[in-house]
Amino acid sequence: MDEERRGTWFGFGFCGFGQALGSGLGRQVHSPEPLRTPGGSLGVCRVSASWSYTAFVTRGGQVQLSGAAGGTADGCTDAWASEELLVLLRAGPGAGAELQAWAPGSAMRGDPLWSQAVQEAEHGPSRDETQAGLLPLLPCARAYVSPRPPFYRPLAPTLRARRLELGAEHALLLDAAGQVFSWGAGRHGQLGHGTLEAEPEPRLLEALQGLRMAEVAAGGWHSVCLSASGLEEDGSEVKRGSAGEDGAPAPFIAVQPFPALLDLSPGSEAVKVSCGSRHTAVLTRTGELYTWGWGKYGQLGHKDTTTLDRPCRVEYFVDKQLQVRTVSCGPWNTYVYAVEKEKS
Template sequence: MAEERPGAWFGFGFCGFGQELGSGRGHQVHSPSPLRAGVDVCRVSASWSYTAFVTRGGCVELSGSVSGSAGGCRDAWASEGLLLVLRAGPGPEALLQAWAPDSALRGEPLWAHNVVPEAEGEDDPGGEAQTGRLPLLPCARAYVSPRPPFYRPLAPELRARQLELGAEHALLLDAAGQVFSWGGGRHGQLGHGTLEAELEPRLLEALQGLTMAEVAAGGWHSVCVSETGDIYIWGWNESGQLALPTRNLAEDGETVTREATGLNEDGSQVKRTGRVEDGAPAPFIAVQPFPALLDLPLGSDAAKVSCGSRHTAVVTRTGELYTWGWGKYGQLGHKDTTSLDWPRRVEYFVDEQLQVKAVTCGPWNTYVYAVEKGKS
């Protein structure tokens, strides 16, 4: 009988540095595995070689190439060059600290800054599992970059709700549900139809008139989810992370005809190939510089999204998890290392009668928060 609990975190993918990925052994975990501290964890932020976990008791713990812990924390954000920790202060104030990851959170931080949250209680570590707001600061008027200057103010007219950083670009979702992007654009990850860089936040005109609920930035690709559950995706498609035909996967020999197993509306399996209506082979897509609408199997509506370096994960409104893109280390959770250029449901959570509530991707791994079906 399943243990009575509010929910737990699961991990899968690359763990070559000893990242906490449940009971997995070796350098890869190919199927979702419960984290040993999964019941207590409320937030997860994963970099390439280590992961930061924030517990409901307000402790941040590091696992992987670096270790360490600190108490009195409200949030944490991990990158290879910088570890951000938001620590509780007196009253509504909070103290943001930037640490060198190998410092083990000992000694003095590289930089510190006092911030005042927009509203008290927004970052309550005892609340429902989530991925946190960092690198957007609680004041929603600035964000933190892993490269100096660490503190970067936003224009006063930008009322940020969410901010995500890719390898070379940034995405911002404002209070009205509009999406802005800036930074490097050489892989089309900004969504403006060009490969040019943008120094300042620029509105995605292709999405005007559509209200977005969430954004995610991969290494060099971008995804957003609308309030109606639609997915829009753009940028680099080198490993199929846009769920579009890609030459790299075809040349692997595994997807030469781009055959893939999908589901009919009645749940039966069906084969599909990458061919257009006139029978010609579907074109390969290396870069998609404009947002493209993506349909999930069975007409599922999306609720949550996260991106790894070259893979994508989406949670549906019914609590199912779909993943696609680069899968070399098992980060797609399908019990193998196959890369996919189409969304595939992670059957583990269906088989275990679990409903997925949150997902956060590291560059080469994935973390998922799930509850037993029928429980809030």
């Protein structure tokens, strides 16, 4: 049996308005559950979640919406979901493609709010350095997305963009040399420059110079960078502090304006990272999943709503003999694709 047939998408966390995690308004899923997608999880290759709906991209090029927004669209290679805007990437002739922006409630019928032809940059990264078929660099943040068409602004001639990640108020850029640049609002320390000041232009993250980064991810108020040697995190963290009225430790926000090294279990090598609004998920080379951060809705997958300030392995996939291959965090939920472990 091939990997596609053995693989299953799972989800956990907040499920709003009958999303694929289950039925019923505001359902919380504290432990991973197989998804009930509009056409079944088989064939889904990417997931993008907003608060009230989820966009599923199939290997056949179809986008399916589940939750408060519904509808399907064909000929798509990627989708990006937010509460105000749904952005689709539709393949075009040759190396070209077209960005389309839709109101989520439009069911992708009629005319999009705007459309924009896009083409691979003449001197940009090679296809080996990028993920072909994914959305290009979008100039809008998750929480404050604009319905206006994208604007184009040239980067410095020496800066070859490899990946762009967008938080609620800030952006991270990973270049072809493995350097990280950040800009936008910095009031939660999410830019990693040691201050809480905003940066209007991309600024090199000097604290990471000398370390080649392979992945970056931006959450609502925090950022995570992944290198071959470990994890670096900056921004706001949810920690446990003094006791609350019921005697349990009460959560509070700690601001961390400089990158700090985070360690997984000995021997674990992180290869992928994704950020939600206030939580983070990391995938290891051996297919284990670690999560930490805000856990109020079960988005960490540890069978409870505990908030964690250090990575903790999600035991569900270990117990079920599954290897996680992909992870994608929504604002208050987490989606993963896992396959059966090979039998020795």
